[in-house]
Amino acid sequence: MSAGHHHERPASEAELRARALEALLVERGLVSTDAIDAVVSYYEQDVGPQNGARAVARAWLDEAYRGRLLERPGDALAELGFGGMEGHNMTVVANTPAVHNVIVCTLCSCYPWPVLGLPPSWYKSEAYRARVVAEPRAVLREFGLELAADVDVRVWDSSAEVRYLVLPMRPPGTGELAEEQLAARVTRDCMIGTAVP
Amino acid sequence: MSAGHHHERPASEAELRARALEALLVERGLVSTDAIDAVVSYYEQDVGPQNGARAVARAWLDEAYRGRLLERPGDALAELGFGGMEGHNMTVVANTPAVHNVIVCTLCSCYPWPVLGLPPSWYKSEAYRARVVAEPRAVLREFGLELAADVDVRVWDSSAEVRYLVLPMRPPGTGELAEEQLAARVTRDCMIGTAVP
Amino acid sequence: MDGAHDMGGMHGFGPVAVPGGELPYHERWEPRIFALHLLTGFEGLGAGPGGRQTREEMDPAGYLAASYYERWTWSAEQRLLRKGTIAPGEVEAMMARLAAGEAAPEHEDPAMSRRVVERLQRRAPMDPPPADARFAAGDRVRVRRMRPQGHTRCPRYVRGATGTVERVHGADRLPDLTTYGEPARPEPVYSVAFASPDLWGPSDEPPFTVLLDLWDSYLEPT
Amino acid sequence: MDGAHDMGGMHGFGPVAVPGGELPYHERWEPRIFALHLLTGFEGLGAGPGGRQTREEMDPAGYLAASYYERWTWSAEQRLLRKGTIAPGEVEAMMARLAAGEAAPEHEDPAMSRRVVERLQRRAPMDPPPADARFAAGDRVRVRRMRPQGHTRCPRYVRGATGTVERVHGADRLPDLTTYGEPARPEPVYSVAFASPDLWGPSDEPPFTVLLDLWDSYLEPT
Numbered sequence: 001m002s003a004g005h006h007h008e009r010p011a012s013e014a015e016l017r018a019r020a021l022e023a024l025l026v027e028r029g030l031v032s033t034d035a036i037d038a039v040v041s042y043y044e045q046d047v048g049p050q051n052g053a054r055a056v057a058r059a060w061l062d063e064a065y066r067g068r069l070l071e072r073p074g075d076a077l078a079e080l081g082f083g084g085m086e087g088h089n090m091t092v093v094a095n096t097p098a099v100h101n102v103i104v105c106t107l108c109s110c111y112p113w114p115v116l117g118l119p120p121s122w123y124k125s126e127a128y129r130a131r132v133v134a135e136p137r138a139v140l141r142e143f144g145l146e147l148a149a150d151v152d153v154r155v156w157d158s159s160a161e162v163r164y165l166v167l168p169m170r171p172p173g174t175g176e177l178a179e180e181q182l183a184a185r186v187t188r189d190c191m192i193g194t195a196v197p
Numbered sequence: 198m199s200a201g202h203h204h205e206r207p208a209s210e211a212e213l214r215a216r217a218l219e220a221l222l223v224e225r226g227l228v229s230t231d232a233i234d235a236v237v238s239y240y241e242q243d244v245g246p247q248n249g250a251r252a253v254a255r256a257w258l259d260e261a262y263r264g265r266l267l268e269r270p271g272d273a274l275a276e277l278g279f280g281g282m283e284g285h286n287m288t289v290v291a292n293t294p295a296v297h298n299v300i301v302c303t304l305c306s307c308y309p310w311p312v313l314g315l316p317p318s319w320y321k322s323e324a325y326r327a328r329v330v331a332e333p334r335a336v337l338r339e340f341g342l343e344l345a346a347d348v349d350v351r352v353w354d355s356s357a358e359v360r361y362l363v364l365p366m367r368p369p370g371t372g373e374l375a376e377e378q379l380a381a382r383v384t385r386d387c388m389i390g391t392a393v394p
Numbered sequence: 395m396d397g398a399h400d401m402g403g404m405h406g407f408g409p410v411a412v413p414g415g416e417l418p419y420h421e422r423w424e425p426r427i428f429a430l431h432l433l434t435g436f437e438g439l440g441a442g443p444g445g446r447q448t449r450e451e452m453d454p455a456g457y458l459a460a461s462y463y464e465r466w467t468w469s470a471e472q473r474l475l476r477k478g479t480i481a482p483g484e485v486e487a488m489m490a491r492l493a494a495g496e497a498a499p500e501h502e503d504p505a506m507s508r509r510v511v512e513r514l515q516r517r518a519p520m521d522p523p524p525a526d527a528r529f530a531a532g533d534r535v536r537v538r539r540m541r542p543q544g545h546t547r548c549p550r551y552v553r554g555a556t557g558t559v560e561r562v563h564g565a566d567r568l569p570d571l572t573t574y575g576e577p578a579r580p581e582p583v584y585s586v587a588f589a590s591p592d593l594w595g596p597s598d599e600p601p602f603t604v605l606l607d608l609w610d611s612y613l614e615p616t
Numbered sequence: 617m618d619g620a621h622d623m624g625g626m627h628g629f630g631p632v633a634v635p636g637g638e639l640p641y642h643e644r645w646e647p648r649i650f651a652l653h654l655l656t657g658f659e660g661l662g663a664g665p666g667g668r669q670t671r672e673e674m675d676p677a678g679y680l681a682a683s684y685y686e687r688w689t690w691s692a693e694q695r696l697l698r699k700g701t702i703a704p705g706e707v708e709a710m711m712a713r714l715a716a717g718e719a720a721p722e723h724e725d726p727a728m729s730r731r732v733v734e735r736l737q738r739r740a741p742m743d744p745p746p747a748d749a750r751f752a753a754g755d756r757v758r759v760r761r762m763r764p765q766g767h768t769r770c771p772r773y774v775r776g777a778t779g780t781v782e783r784v785h786g787a788d789r790l791p792d793l794t795t796y797g798e799p800a801r802p803e804p805v806y807s808v809a810f811a812s813p814d815l816w817g818p819s820d821e822p823p824f825t826v827l828l829d830l831w832d833s834y835l836e837p838t
Contacts, residue, residue, distance in 0.1 A: 011715070018649040018689045020710035023720045024702055031655045032725030035732050039651030042733055043640075074741055084737040089786065091807075106624035106771055108668050109684070118650070122637035124684045126454075127629035133773065134541055134625045134812075137821045142633040153824035157624065159769045160805050160829035161742060162785050208423075208493070215427040215467045217488035220498045221480055228433045229503030232510050236429035239511055240418075271519055281515040286564065288585075303402035303549055305446050306462070315428070319415035321462045323676070324407035330551065331403045331590075331763055334599045339411040350602035354402065356547045357583050357607030358520060359563050397628045398620075398676070403763055406619045406676045454620070454628045455680035539777070540817035541625055554776035555761070595762035 048117030049188035051082045052165055055115065056191065057182035060170040069167065070094060077115060087114035087163055093156060094167040095196070100147055102140070102193030103156045103164040104132045112163035116188055123192065133157055143194040166193040245314030246385035248279045249362055252312065253388065254379035257367040266364065267291060274312060284311035284360055290353060291364040292393070297344055299337070299390030300353045300361040301329045309360035313385055320389065330354055340391040363390040395544055398454035402551040403594065424463040431470045436513050437506075440473030447545040447573045448472050520564035520583070527582035528610055533559045535586060535613040545573040548612040552604075556616055557588035560605065568609050581610040617766055620676035624773040625816065646685040653692045658735050659728075662695030669767040669795045670694050742786035742805070749804035750832055755781045757808060757835040767795040770834040774826075778838055779810040782827065790831050803832040 011019065025031040055077055059066035068076040073090040077083055090112060093101040105111065106129045111119040122128055132139045136153045140146070147153065156164045168190045174182060189195035208216065222228040252274055256263035265273040270287040274280055287309060290298040302308065303326045308316040319325055329336045333350045337343070344350065353361045365387045371379060386392035401407075419425055434440045442448070448469035452460065460468065474480045492498065529535055537552045547569050565580035572578050590602045623629075641647055656662045664670070670691035674682070682690065696702045714720065751757055759774045769791050787802035794800050812824045 014683065014686045014689065015643060015645045016711045016715060017693070017707060018645040018652075018685070019714055019720060020707050021689065021692055021696070021702075022648060022652050023714060024706055024710050025652065025656070025661065025696075026723045027721040029723050029725075030661055030701065031652060031659060031723075032728045033722045034724050034726060035655055035728040036648055036651045038729040038733055039654055039736070040647045042736060043647070074739070078739070083739045085735070088740045089742045091785070106773075107621055107769065118640040118647075120638050120640055121642075121684070122632050122634065125629070125632060125634075125637065126623055126626075126680070127632045129623040130626040130629050131632065133826050134816055135819070135821055136824055139632050142631055149822045154809075155824065155826045157771070157826060157828045159771065160785070160831065161788060162805070162807075162829050211461065211464045211467065212421060212423045213489045213493060214471070214485060215423040215430075215463070216492055216498060217485050218467065218470055218474070218480075219426060219430050220492060221484055221488050222430065222434070222439065222474075223501045224499040226501050226503075227439055227479065228430060228437060228501075229506045230500045231502050231504060232433055232506040233426055233429045235507040235511055236432055236514070237425045239514055240425070271517070275517070280517045282513070285518045286520050288563070303551075304399055304547065315418040315425075317416050317418055318420075318462070319410050319412065322407070322410060322412075322415065323401055323404075323458070324410045326401040327404040327407050328410065330604050331594055332597070332599055333602055336410050339409055346600045351587075352602065352604045354549070354604060354606045356549065357563070357609065358566060359583070359585075359607050395627045396625055398680075403618055404676070405617045405765065406673070406679075408675070451628070453630070454626065455677070457628075458620075458677035459681060538817055539813075539815060541819070543627065550772070591761075593761060595760055597763070 043113070043118050047082075047084075047114060049115075049186075049191065050183070051077075051080070051117075052112070052115035052188075052191045053183040053186035054179070055080055055082065055165075056167055056186045057179045059167060060174075060182055061179055066167075073165070082114045084114045086110065087112050089162045090115070090165060091156075091162050092165045092167050093154070095169045095193075097169070098150075099152050099154060100193065100196075101154045101156060101164075101166045102132060102136055103158060103166060104129060105158040106130070106133055107159060110158040110163060112165050115165050116191060120188070140194060143189065145195055166191050168197050171197045240310070240315050244279075244281075244311060246312075246383075246388065247380070248274075248277070248314075249309070249312035249385075249388045250380040250383035251376070252277055252279065252362075253364055253383045254376045256364060257371075257379055258376055263364075270362070279311045281311045283307065284309050286359045287312070287362060288353075288359050289362045289364050290351065292366045292390075294366070295347075296349050296351060297390065297393075298351045298353060298361075298363045299329060299333055300355060300363060301326060302355040303327070303330055304356060307355040307360060309362050312362050313388060317385070337391060340386065342392055363388050365394050368394045395450050395546065396541060396550055397450050397452075398457040399450050400550050402549045419463065427463055427467050427470060431466050432514075433506075433510060434470055434474060434479075436510055439477060439479045440470070441477035442473060443545065443573050445469040445473065447569075450545060520566050521580050523562035523564050524580070524582055527562045527584075529559045529562075529582070529584060529613065529615075531559055531561050534616045535559055535584070536616050537586075537608065537612055538614055540612075542570055544570060546570050548608060549606070551593060552586075552588060552606055552608075555588055555592050557586040557592065560585040560587050563607060566609065568611050570611070583607055583609050584613070586613070617672050617768065618763060618772055619672050619674075620679040621672050622772050624771050641685065649685055649689050649692060653688050654736075655728075655732060656692055656696060656701075658732055661699060661701045662692070663699035664695060665767065665795050667691040667695065669791075672767060742788050743802050745784035745786050746802070746804055749784045749806075751781045751784075751804070751806060751835065751837075753781055753783050756838045757781055757806075758838050759808075759830065759834055760836055762834075764792055766792060768792050770830060771828070773815060774808075774810060774828055774830075777810055777814050779808040779814065782807040782809050785829060788831065790833050792833070805829055805831050806835070808835070 073092045109124040185197045270289045306321040382394045449465045536556045563583045567578040671687045758778045785805045789800040
């Protein structure tokens with residue numbers, strides 16, 4: 001589906017400018033409509049938090065996989081078919097009863113696309129970028145997450161080419177669940193660190 | 198003269214809002230039109246760089262006054278009738294062949310009103326506030342002022358209640374000039390430090 | 395408050411010397427809102443943090459988008475609203491009246507005129523420096539690292555940096571507290587000189603000196 | 617470049633959790649300009665600093681006023697203009713055509729579609745850490761004070777602060793140089809942990825840890 005059809009309200013200046021850029025390049029055959037569609041579809045259909053959730057569930061079930069995921073995350077994720085742009089240098093950080101991890105990119109919006117897809121708007125917001133490195137508990141509280149005072153909150157600011165994924169703790173009472181059911185418990189925010197399963 | 202008369206173009210939102218605030222308080226008798234006029238007129242007619250220039254010229258002619266101006270600037274300026282709001286704690290900094298002084302307020306727009314009046318727009322600009330403490334020579338160059346590499350540029354950021362006035366060096370070839378003629382050589386920018394007489 | 399107003403060292407603002415920059419203002423409403431702001435203070439019509447502190451509370455995008463006197467208009471309005479001198483909606487209602495062509499009201503009060511000019515001229519120096527100031531001229535000091543939620547006079551660009559005390563200006567109460575009506579005792583305010591490499595690292599320019607006036611609470615020994 | 621994008625620690629941006637915040641975007645043009653931006657890179661249609669670095673060059677008021685994808689639109693356009701792929705005025709002319717109701721052109725190229733997805737999937741890890749890295753896990757390091765005119769990955773809020781190396785991630789070229797096509801040798805990139813009081817001073821919250829990935833050039837021994 002190309003842009004420019006079925007607008008129910010007049011296009012904003014911003015939208016019109018974005019569509020004009022696409023139209024200019026498409027008109028000259030420099031980019032193709034289907035290539036744009038393919039990128040959009042790739043991050044809407046094929047790649048998203050379901051990928052990260054699968055790796056987390058696997059790690060919960062398989063100690064050896066957990067070890068590989070923490071030691072050689074790129075390879076461990078590739079085992080499941082995950083990798084690519086904005087995931088070339090993955091680091092997986094594990095929550096424990098004593099440590100809670102949160103990821104951010106204060107300078108930009110860096111995010112592990114191959115395992116989480118495109119970031120939510122709040123991750124890219126000025127407020128998150130400004131505050132989570134300076135008052136993480138206040139930010140987590142906005143997400144309904146209250147951590148014990150003695151937990152070491154570790155905030156990872158993705159300032160270089162390394163991308164982070166939080167490995168949450170397996171919730172109690174899930175001993176009977178299979179990998180797919182476990183994965184369904186792992187939301188995107190659990191792997192950013194603003195929620196726990 | 199009150200606001201609101203003789204507009205040759207439609208008022209901007211900003212202007213309309215400012216005028217509405219005045220109108221609201223005037224309508225209720227909480228402030229008076231003539232009191233507003235008095236403040237505007239005070240800084241347009243009575244107080245301005247001519248005050249600072251007079252003190253500078255006096256200091257050039259009278260070594261004892263120069264000493265007082267540097268040692269007890271509040272009293273020395275009061276001798277000439279200058280003082281008041283935003284000038285309660287004056288410090289006068291003297292240029293020498295080895296030292297050039299510049300004043301700024303990076304956080305706000307603090308400025309020595311009793312001796313310089315209200316600051317020029319550039320003094321309040323984001324660009325000046327951001328740059329002069331970090332690249333003063335580049336800023337001075339924009340004003341056409343190029344200093345020798347061995348001059349110590351001293352940039353005074355008015356972060357507390359102290360207000361600064363630069364005492365420039367007396368230019369050569371002015372030995373015959375009287376105080377009034379000397380004062381005419383001393384521009385506002387000379388006393389901020391972005392120019393020399 | 396580490397907001398957009400704390401500009402020392404920031405990039406992207408373009409040149410300083412621009413056409414029109416020499417003038418203190420360009421439209422007649424600008425000196426009038428300046429004057430009105432002073433008057434609301436003198437006459438006790440506003441409440442809460444002062445104009446400067448109030449302007450720092452503008453959201454950063456709004457602060458940067460606003461012109462200098464638009465910020466003053468904003469802080470005057472906020473202070474009047476806080477005090478209850480004006481009620482929400484009254485400004486917009488008056489804007490509509492003026493936009494519809496209604497003449498601005500006038501009111502004369504020569505006593506107020508005399509009072510305000512007298513106030514502009516009144517002298518009120520800082521307390522002299524205390525005899526027991528913690529630091530003396532020549533002492534090396536480090537600026538504390540901090541992230542104050544409220545008003546401060548310690549800009550970001552000097553935090554953590556080491557400088558040299560040049561003099562003790564006098565004694566003053568900490569604005570970080572007084573802004574909010576919190577008790578504060580007079581404390582020394584120092585002129586502290588920083589060598590530019592200690593603030594900015596290496597630079598294209600020859601080294602220079604930046605001097606700030608810093609309250610004792612902002613400093614620690616090296 | 618110390619611009620508005622360097623936000624760590626700043627105040628005044630309000631709450632994080634706001635309605636609609638859960639979605640990656642809200643309008644269809646947003647993922648499309650994202651995709652177009654990637655494609656212009658892959659297909660070599662842009663020039664100069666990359667999208668991220670270009671967005672940092674927006675003037676600060678414009679940066680903060682713009683939405684996330686408005687910034688991407690801006691950087692895509694700048695990069696296309698720099699390369700000469702589009703000429704000044706062409707965007708506005710096309711905007712006028714679209715606003716007048718003209719249908720957007722379409723063009724199919726399945727090979728390009730395959731190429732772009734392949735590119736999204738391609739793996740390209742950093743070089744392994746060098747054997748002779750200057751610092752090792754456990755070392756205390758200080759971040760240099762600096763004010764880079766151009767792109768940097770060393771945010772303001774850690775400059776001058778002291779932390780502890782947690783690990784050596786690998787080797788990478790300094791973006792401060794590569795952004796502008798300047799030569800740079802691979803150098804170690806470290807994960808450095810900072811105790812929150814060493815960044816922010818005292819706080820209402822219990823102490824926590826902030827970790828950044830920092831190139832060797834940003835660091836000095838304590």
